[in-house]
Amino acid sequence: xxxxxxxxxxxxxxxxxxxxxxxxxxxxxxxxxxxxxxxxxxxxxxxxxxxxxxxxxxxxxxxxxxxxxxxxxxxxxxxxxxxxxxxxxxxxxxxxxxxxxxxxxxxxxxxxxxxxxxxxxxxxxxxxxxxxxxxxxxxxxxxxxxxxxxxxxxxxxxxxxxxxxxxxxxxxxxxxxxxxxxxxxxxxxxxxxxxxxxxxxxxxxxxxxxxxxxxxxxxxxxxxxxxxxxxxxxxxxxxxxxxxxxxxxxxxxxxxxxxxxxxxxxxxxxxxxxxxxxxxxxxxxxxxxxxxxxxxxxxxxxxxxxxxxxxxxxxxxxxxxxxxxxxxx
Amino acid sequence: xxxxxxxxxxxxxxxxxxxxxxxxxxxxxxxxxxxxxxxxxxxxxxxxxxxxxxxxxxxxxxxxxxxxxxxxxxxxxxxxxxxxxxxxxxxxxxxxxxxxxxxxxxxxxxxxxxxxxxxxxxxxxxxxxxxxxxxxxxxxxxxxxxxxxxxxxxxxxxxxxxxxxxxxxxxxxxxxxxxxxxxxxxxxxxxxxxxxxxxxxxxxxxxxxxxxxxxxxxxxxxxxxxxxxxxxxxxxxxxxxxxxxxxxxxxxxxxxxxxxxxxxxxxxxxxxxxxxxxxxxxxxxxxxxxxxxxxxxxxxxxxxxxxxxxxxxxxxxxxxxxxxxxxxx
Numbered sequence: 001x002x003x004x005x006x007x008x009x010x011x012x013x014x015x016x017x018x019x020x021x022x023x024x025x026x027x028x029x030x031x032x033x034x035x036x037x038x039x040x041x042x043x044x045x046x047x048x049x050x051x052x053x054x055x056x057x058x059x060x061x062x063x064x065x066x067x068x069x070x071x072x073x074x075x076x077x078x079x080x081x082x083x084x085x086x087x088x089x090x091x092x093x094x095x096x097x098x099x100x101x102x103x104x105x106x107x108x109x110x111x112x113x114x115x116x117x118x119x120x121x122x123x124x125x126x127x128x129x130x131x132x133x134x135x136x137x138x139x140x141x142x143x144x145x146x147x148x149x150x151x152x153x154x155x156x157x158x159x160x161x162x163x164x165x166x167x168x169x170x171x172x173x174x175x176x177x178x179x180x181x182x183x184x185x186x187x188x189x190x191x192x193x194x195x196x197x198x199x200x201x202x203x204x205x206x207x208x209x210x211x212x213x214x215x216x217x218x219x220x221x222x223x224x225x226x227x228x229x230x231x232x233x234x235x236x237x238x239x240x241x242x243x244x245x246x247x248x249x250x251x252x253x254x255x256x257x258x259x260x261x262x263x264x265x266x267x268x269x270x271x272x273x274x275x276x277x278x279x280x281x282x283x284x285x286x287x288x289x290x291x292x293x294x295x296x297x298x299x300x301x302x303x304x305x306x307x308x309x310x311x312x313x314x315x316x317x318x319x320x321x322x323x324x325x326x327x328x329x
Numbered sequence: 330x331x332x333x334x335x336x337x338x339x340x341x342x343x344x345x346x347x348x349x350x351x352x353x354x355x356x357x358x359x360x361x362x363x364x365x366x367x368x369x370x371x372x373x374x375x376x377x378x379x380x381x382x383x384x385x386x387x388x389x390x391x392x393x394x395x396x397x398x399x400x401x402x403x404x405x406x407x408x409x410x411x412x413x414x415x416x417x418x419x420x421x422x423x424x425x426x427x428x429x430x431x432x433x434x435x436x437x438x439x440x441x442x443x444x445x446x447x448x449x450x451x452x453x454x455x456x457x458x459x460x461x462x463x464x465x466x467x468x469x470x471x472x473x474x475x476x477x478x479x480x481x482x483x484x485x486x487x488x489x490x491x492x493x494x495x496x497x498x499x500x501x502x503x504x505x506x507x508x509x510x511x512x513x514x515x516x517x518x519x520x521x522x523x524x525x526x527x528x529x530x531x532x533x534x535x536x537x538x539x540x541x542x543x544x545x546x547x548x549x550x551x552x553x554x555x556x557x558x559x560x561x562x563x564x565x566x567x568x569x570x571x572x573x574x575x576x577x578x579x580x581x582x583x584x585x586x587x588x589x590x591x592x593x594x595x596x597x598x599x600x601x602x603x604x605x606x607x608x609x610x611x612x613x614x615x616x617x618x619x620x621x622x623x624x625x626x627x628x629x630x631x632x633x634x635x636x637x638x639x640x641x642x643x644x645x646x647x648x649x650x651x652x653x654x655x656x657x658x
Contacts, residue, residue, distance in 0.1 A: 051508055051595065051596075051597040051598045052595070052598045052623035052625065052626075053597065053598050054391065054598070054623060055391060055395060055478075055598060055599065055600050055621060055622075055623060056478045056512065056597075056598060056600070058387055058391045058392070058600075059476070059477070059478055059600055060512075062383065062384060062387045063384075063387070063476055063600075064514070066384060068471075068472040068473045068475055069472060070472040070607075072606075072607050073607070074468045074607045074608075074609045075606060075607060075608045075609065076608075076609045084424060084425070084426075084431075085422055085425075085440065086423075086425040090608070090609075090610075093414055093446060093447045093448075093449075094415075094446075095413060096413070096414075096415040097413075104460075104461075104462050108460060109459055109460045109612075110458075110459070110462075110612050111414065111447045111448055111449050111459065111612050111613060112447070112448040112608065112610070112611055112612055112613070113445065113446055113447065114443065114444075114445045114448065114608070115443075115444050115445075116442065116443045116444075116445070117422060117423075117442055118422045118440045118441070118442065119422075119440055119441040119443065120422075120440050122606070122607075123607075127640075128640060129439075129647050130438055130439070130440065131433075131437060131438045132433075133433050133439075133646035133647040133648065134642050134643050134644075134645075134646050134647075135640055135642060135643070136640045136641070136643070137647055137656065139403045140640075141640070142397075142630060142635050142637055142640075143397040143398060143399040143619050143629070143630065144397045144630060144631070144632045144634075144635070144637055145637070146397055146602045146619045146621065147388070147392055147476065147602060147621070148388070149384075149385045149388055179380055183385065183389075185393070185632055185633070185637075185638075221638065221639075225638070226638065227637060227638050228638060251639055252638075252639030252640040252641070252642060253638055253639055253640070254638070254640070266380065266381070267380075268380040268382065268385075269380045269381045269382050269383075269384060269385060270384065271384050271385070271387075271388055271392075273475045273476060273602055273604065274604065275602065275603065275604010275605060275616075275617045276604060276606070276617055277401075277404060277451070277605070277606060277615035277616065277617060278399075278401050278402070278403045278404060278451075278452075278617060279403075279404045279419070279441065279443070279615075280403045280404065280405045280419075280655050280656070280657075281419075281441070281647055281655050281656025281657060282441055282656075283438075283439050283440050283441050283656070284440060284441065286606035286608075286615070287604075287606065288604045288605055288606060288607060290472050290475045292384060292475065292476070293384075294381035294383060294384060296381065297381075300472070301471060301472065301473060302473070303473045303514055304514070305473075306471050306473070308471055308473055308474070308514075308556060309514075309550065309554070309555065309556050309557060309581075309582055309583070310550075310580055310581030310582055311456075311457060311464055311465045311469075311470070311471075311581040311582070311583070312465075312581070313463050313464060313581060314463050314464070314465070315463075316463075317462035317463050318458050318462040318463075318466055318610055319462065326609050326610050327466065327609065327610025327611075327612070328609075328610060
């Protein structure tokens, strides 16, 4: 840059010297000034790479004003889980040297030790490797499993009459009659309101619960090319051989289980953010699903509507509850 | 609806009966037909709620073509962790009745038992309750911690010369000179390339590592109102009392730790998706960060560029590696 500028300066001085008449000097100025301005602006422009800020604009115009609704159950040692896995326990993290737990009072911090009997716990994402070892484990899902259009198909009225009702192709077609064709690559959650009783541990023992018919799963994947479906209960259906889950996982499809708050989401028009930790060779995912709903939607919170950073201070401090085996306020 | 239509029908029959002349009948038809059409169209409209599909359009126009880059380390029993927490172990989930692990061969499925000594493991999200019990635990963060503009401030060249270099306010201002003011509510990740040596267990023992100066944290939060910052190492700075982390957590701010692949992300213009399971009273979060980069960005994959559903079948099956204590292919 400096060399270029010196060269320009030298040329201008040289020309100036030879332009004896004032009119020649004026002409020289009129010719040189625009050239100089173009040169300077392009030099400054080269210093500032042109960032592609289109995604930031998308955020500012659309995602920031959207309404965020959590579709995730809180994991505690008491939540419903299949009896075949046994229970999980939480404890304060311990200093291996002293064998004593770290405490806010003594150490200035706390951490948590989890003994989790299964990765099939709470709101989760089943990778196909849960049943089929030749298909991806939770850490092998591609990073494009991140944000998708969210469809909510309601069967809760039918479940009220028949607690063992299963989603059918007719229910899907009824949704499409109201909202249009399900976009390829979407996530489809089935609203049954089964989760309204969560965390009643009895839920995991019930033989009858709302499910999804195999024909519906095949229709969603083979005719509509969805990314994955999700349901509120801990299993896909009530057939003796779990035919729906078997077909999904043995054919390389993932599924969401234990999804919550589907009564707070529009049937069409929301997005879902999909998050889960990346445990190597994991056969289940402790997942986080957050629905991003249109700005005028009646439920949820928008960015800046609540204190986010700093977060609000609570009157009651967190402390370990020995009986519940979990940190509470 | 039915009652309304019957009423209309009744009125029309009544009028028809009293309109004896053909000309009166014609006049009646001309007057009533538009009224009837308006009524029918509004009734049909009421049956079909007008969905707000603007977020789906945002997805189809922008997010679908974006490039997705995972910023998350895979969690294994061998990854670097602070010596004060001890190690974590993975095992196959066991049938509590028989005491035997479930296997693909015998049971048709597998699941994973995790014994995690700490929630401060791998790529994570520190809620302020890790140090300050009056501030939110991981399950108490609002659902708006989901997707944000992502800023990457590079200090890797300075770290090459000085492995203990810490981000300063001058580095932030230099970033702003190139890209403009940091938008409020953003996530700011500090690129040091420290994670390039991951998962070398020695990383957790080093006294010297790239950090973030307290003045930089204060500037980002108090002058720029960011959501949270993140760094590649397991701690925020190398001061004896960890002054940066202390200031953050005791003032209600969260932070990301153990972030990866920041060399694959533009310094400005990407978004970050933030996911973490919701353990009650949790003082750390096994997090997932995925960067969503502009469509022409050189790294990452877009939706539909790779097999997503069904996922690809691997030639080698997953199986338990006794020596590594984890499922591998």
